Amino acid sequence: MSNRDDAQRAVIRRHSKSFSLAARLLAPPVRRHAELLYAWCRTADDAVDRAESPTAARAALARLRADLDRVYCHQPTDDPATAALACVVDACQLPRHYPEELLAGMEMDLDCQRYATFEQLLLYCHRVAGVVGLMMCHALGVCDERALPHAAHLGIAMQLTNIARDVGEDWARGRLYLPLAWLAGEPPPHGQPLPDELARPALIRTLQVARRYYASGQRGLAYLDARSRLAVRTAARVYAAIGERIARRGYRVSAGRAVVSRWRKLQLLMWSGFLELGGLLRQRVPVRQRGPVRAPQQVCTFEQLLRVPV
Numbered sequence: 001m002s003n004r005d006d007a008q009r010a011v012i013r014r015h016s017k018s019f020s021l022a023a024r025l026l027a028p029p030v031r032r033h034a035e036l037l038y039a040w041c042r043t044a045d046d047a048v049d050r051a052e053s054p055t056a057a058r059a060a061l062a063r064l065r066a067d068l069d070r071v072y073c074h075q076p077t078d079d080p081a082t083a084a085l086a087c088v089v090d091a092c093q094l095p096r097h098y099p100e101e102l103l104a105g106m107e108m109d110l111d112c113q114r115y116a117t118f119e120q121l122l123l124y125c126h127r128v129a130g131v132v133g134l135m136m137c138h139a140l141g142v143c144d145e146r147a148l149p150h151a152a153h154l155g156i157a158m159q160l161t162n163i164a165r166d167v168g169e170d171w172a173r174g175r176l177y178l179p180l181a182w183l184a185g186e187p188p189p190h191g192q193p194l195p196d197e198l199a200r201p202a203l204i205r206t207l208q209v210a211r212r213y214y215a216s217g218q219r220g221l222a223y224l225d226a227r228s229r230l231a232v233r234t235a236a237r238v239y240a241a242i243g244e245r246i247a248r249r250g251y252r253v254s255a256g257r258a259v260v261s262r263w264r265k266l267q268l269l270m271w272s273g274f275l276e277l278g279g280l281l282r283q284r285v286p287v288r289q290r291g292p293v294r295a296p297q298q299v300c301t302f303e304q305l306l307r308v309p310v
Contacts, residue, residue, distance in 0.1 A: 021265060022235035026140075027227050033092055033139040036084040041102065041132060043081035048106045057110055064103055072096050092138040093295035098131040101302075105131075113175045118209065121163075121179050126152065126302050129159035133217075138295050140228045148300040149308040150220020154232070157213035158239045164206050165242050167199060168253045178202035196252045203251040207243045214240050216310045234269050 023031050023038075044064050051057035067082040069075075077083055088094055105127025115121040133155030137147055163170075163177040170177060171194045176187060182202035187194065217236055221229050238260055245258040 021238070021269065022231040025227060025231035025234060025269075027225075030140055030228060033088050034136060037088045037135055037139050040081045040085040040088075040099075041135075044103070045106065049109070054110060061103060061107060061110070064106075065100075068096070068099055068103070088135075088139060092141075094135060094138045095299045097299050097301070098135045101127045101131045109175075114180060115177065116180045118179045118182070118205075121177065122156070123302060124177075125156045125159040125163075126305060129155035129162075130302075130305065131155070134300055140224060140232075142223055142228075142296060144223045145296050145298040145300075147220045147223035148296060148298065149305055150216050150218075150223075152300060152305050153213045153308075153310055154217025154220065154236060157210045157217055157236070160206050160210035160213065161239050161243050164203050164210070164246055165258050167194065167203065168256060171253070178206060182206070194253050196250075196254050199253045200251045203246065203253075207246065207251075210243055211240075212310045216308075238265050 023034055026034055047060040047064065048057045051060050067077065067079060068085075070077050071082060071086045071089055074086075077086065085099065105124060108124050108127065115124065130152035133151035133153070134148055136155075137151045142151070167176075167178060171190075174190045176194075178199060179202060180187070182205045184198050184201050187198065214236060218233075221233055224232060241260045241264060242258050245260065249255040249258065
């Protein structure tokens with residue numbers, strides 16, 4: 001394994017303790033693809049989100065789209081993150097539609113930083129997180145197209161949790177992702193604190209909807225092999241626990257960023273392991289057979305996703 005691969009795979013350990021924990025549960029070849037995919041997603045997001053100005057952010061987005069052209073035209077690249085994506089594209093038959101949608105979601109952040117309704121927010125959540133779930137299906141070697149909408153729903157659930165967790169930080173940057181229709185009034189001018197009583201109804205509804213999407217994601221676990229199932233189940237439970245902590249603190253923006261302790265994460269990992277073992281003992285959970293794995297042939301679009309109930 002190359003040093004460049006190691007550097008890209010280390011990105012997940014630096015930026016996401018929750019996903020890093022889950023990734024360690026994956027089988028080595030699958031873990032490599034998942035970590036390389038995460039590295040590209042994280043690097044792309046940082047290139048746009050941390051740009052010095054809106055002009056610089058749009059220039060970064062244009063470079064990312066040009067890099068995507070090179071990847072799918074099988075042209076060489078010196079950029080480590082682009083090379084990481086190219087590896088996943090070649091090994092996992094990753095459709096171009098998904099990374100294109102992710103970049104479109106980043107562009108939405110540049111064009112619109114508030115959403116009037118949940119329906120508008122849902123497109124954003126799908127682009128920045130739902131398609132990550134769809135890409136992970138390819139990285140994990142999922143071969144049943146029925147898994148795709150559930151994977152996208154799990155990504156959406158996690159993004160809704162992110163939105164609820166980061167309301168205070170986003171507001172400080174002039175962003176508000178909670179649907180305006182769900183707030184208990186008009187938000188104050190930027191620079192003033194976001195009142196708890198204003199945001200609380202929207203936080204409650206956001207996490208209620210997230211629970212429905214988590215439930216759909218849970219239904220998709222049956223299409224994964226045993227190790228991938230344990231990893232995804234653990235990541236989902238850790239993220240859902242963030243929402244539970246927000247609820248216990250009274251849905252208060254002023255309480256700050258909600259985090260899940262290391263001990264709680266270990267508890268959730270152990271509980272996920274017990275569920276997985278119980279499923280195997282009952283022989284109700286399918287285990288993927290050995291042999292070549294066929295990547296999903298279907299490309300799941302946002303329009304198709306809307307027709308799948310949560």
